[in-house]
Amino acid sequence: MKFLFIVQGEGRGHLTQAITLENVLLRSGHEVVEILVGKSESRRLPGFFTRSVHAPIKQFVSPNFLPTPANKRANITRSILYNIAKTPEYINSMRYINDSIRKTGADMVINFYELLTGLTYFFFRPNVPQVCIGHQYLFLHKDFELPGKNKFGMKMLNMFTRLTALGACEHLALSFRSMNDDNKNRIKVVPPLLRRDVFRQETSDGDYIHGYMVNSGFAECVMRWHKENPQTSLRFFWDRWEEKPVKKIDDTLSFYQLDDVEFLRQMSGCKAYASTAGFESVCEAMYLGKPLMMVPAHIEQECNAFDAMKSSAGIVDNDFDLSKLLDFAETYRPDERFRNWVNSAEYMIVNELESLLYTDIVPNMYMVEEYI
Numbered sequence: 001m002k003f004l005f006i007v008q009g010e011g012r013g014h015l016t017q018a019i020t021l022e023n024v025l026l027r028s029g030h031e032v033v034e035i036l037v038g039k040s041e042s043r044r045l046p047g048f049f050t051r052s053v054h055a056p057i058k059q060f061v062s063p064n065f066l067p068t069p070a071n072k073r074a075n076i077t078r079s080i081l082y083n084i085a086k087t088p089e090y091i092n093s094m095r096y097i098n099d100s101i102r103k104t105g106a107d108m109v110i111n112f113y114e115l116l117t118g119l120t121y122f123f124f125r126p127n128v129p130q131v132c133i134g135h136q137y138l139f140l141h142k143d144f145e146l147p148g149k150n151k152f153g154m155k156m157l158n159m160f161t162r163l164t165a166l167g168a169c170e171h172l173a174l175s176f177r178s179m180n181d182d183n184k185n186r187i188k189v190v191p192p193l194l195r196r197d198v199f200r201q202e203t204s205d206g207d208y209i210h211g212y213m214v215n216s217g218f219a220e221c222v223m224r225w226h227k228e229n230p231q232t233s234l235r236f237f238w239d240r241w242e243e244k245p246v247k248k249i250d251d252t253l254s255f256y257q258l259d260d261v262e263f264l265r266q267m268s269g270c271k272a273y274a275s276t277a278g279f280e281s282v283c284e285a286m287y288l289g290k291p292l293m294m295v296p297a298h299i300e301q302e303c304n305a306f307d308a309m310k311s312s313a314g315i316v317d318n319d320f321d322l323s324k325l326l327d328f329a330e331t332y333r334p335d336e337r338f339r340n341w342v343n344s345a346e347y348m349i350v351n352e353l354e355s356l357l358y359t360d361i362v363p364n365m366y367m368v369e370e371y372i
Helices: 013-027 047-052 076-085 087-104 115-124 135-140 151-164 196-200 216-228 260-268 279-287 299-310 322-329 336-343 345-357
Strands: 002-007 031-039 057-061 108-112 130-134 168-174 187-190 208-212 233-238 246-250 253-257 272-275 292-294 314-316
Touching: 002 013, 002 087, 013 031, 013 047, 013 108, 013 130, 013 279, 013 345, 031 087, 047 260, 057 087, 076 087, 087 115, 108 115, 108 345, 115 130, 115 151, 130 135, 130 345, 135 151, 135 168, 135 187, 135 299, 151 299, 168 345, 187 345, 196 260, 196 279, 208 260, 208 322, 216 233, 216 253, 216 322, 233 260, 253 260, 260 279, 272 279, 272 322, 279 292, 279 299, 279 336, 292 299, 292 322, 299 314, 314 322, 336 345
Parallel strands: 002 031, 002 108, 031 057, 108 130, 130 168, 168 187, 208 233, 208 272, 233 253, 272 292, 292 314
Antiparallel strands: 246 253
16 A cells, blocks of 8 residues: 655654654555655754655645744744735645645555645545544544633634544544544544654663753743752753754753654653653653653643643643652652553554555545534
């Protein structure tokens, strides 16, 4: 079978999921013919991704969220106005996606939460089945418990998620734990997609806190805490591409450019992990048995953090008060059930994708009115 990947390029989560799924499919005798990645002025495709995949990579202009002036959380109003102004470019991107689906001869499109994929299927109606994969599709599950606060933000997030999935025949919802499928909404609950590099890590309990910030404005919060607690070693990864690979502030605080090999090495040896609550890195920390603190940068990450807290994986904070993380680490105990759940991902996902292609799914692809 031939697969075409279309990946939302913001952060590292969707990119690492694409790396993992490509390797899983290759081991099962399938082929990924091409990987399309959404790009924007504020995104740079990390080197770890281009080095890790086998299929040709092509990029297209895609919508993205703009941060607040402090570069911490997403500025929704500014993001909407910015993306409306770029509509002509997005129309060209949809034409490009549609042409790629046709020219590559793919048997199935795997959509890693890219908005323009859903819109391409809505406006151009390609006849190749599309399967969406991501943690966000779990938020649409009839039994998923949503955070009680920011109900308007949740509605907007779920509307966006539905738009990414227009024309999809199924949604593979990555989850921290096993749940029943939601057949009415065509949602299949599957384990997180972690790379084999995670499984190969030898863990130890070091003397430093490891961290990752999707918006580098949070660095001010980290430095403020560090000034009051200089005895605790901090190693944080960020998205300031203009900085050198390692920016050493002093003997106990360093900021690193995102390099996934180094990122996992640092995580495997840390005392605890602090992050802006991206699903993928939270799962990696849970698998490696690391206590974690989540500082959500937008509504999607608030849902990730809420769901992870229900699994007793970590705590939530607003501004990287790492003293709370150190206190939590004293009583944290890893959950072996999560590791067993993750270890079943490869079989479950490949089996589901193969079974979909042997069923009559194409006639039902465009019943989108019942979904939106």
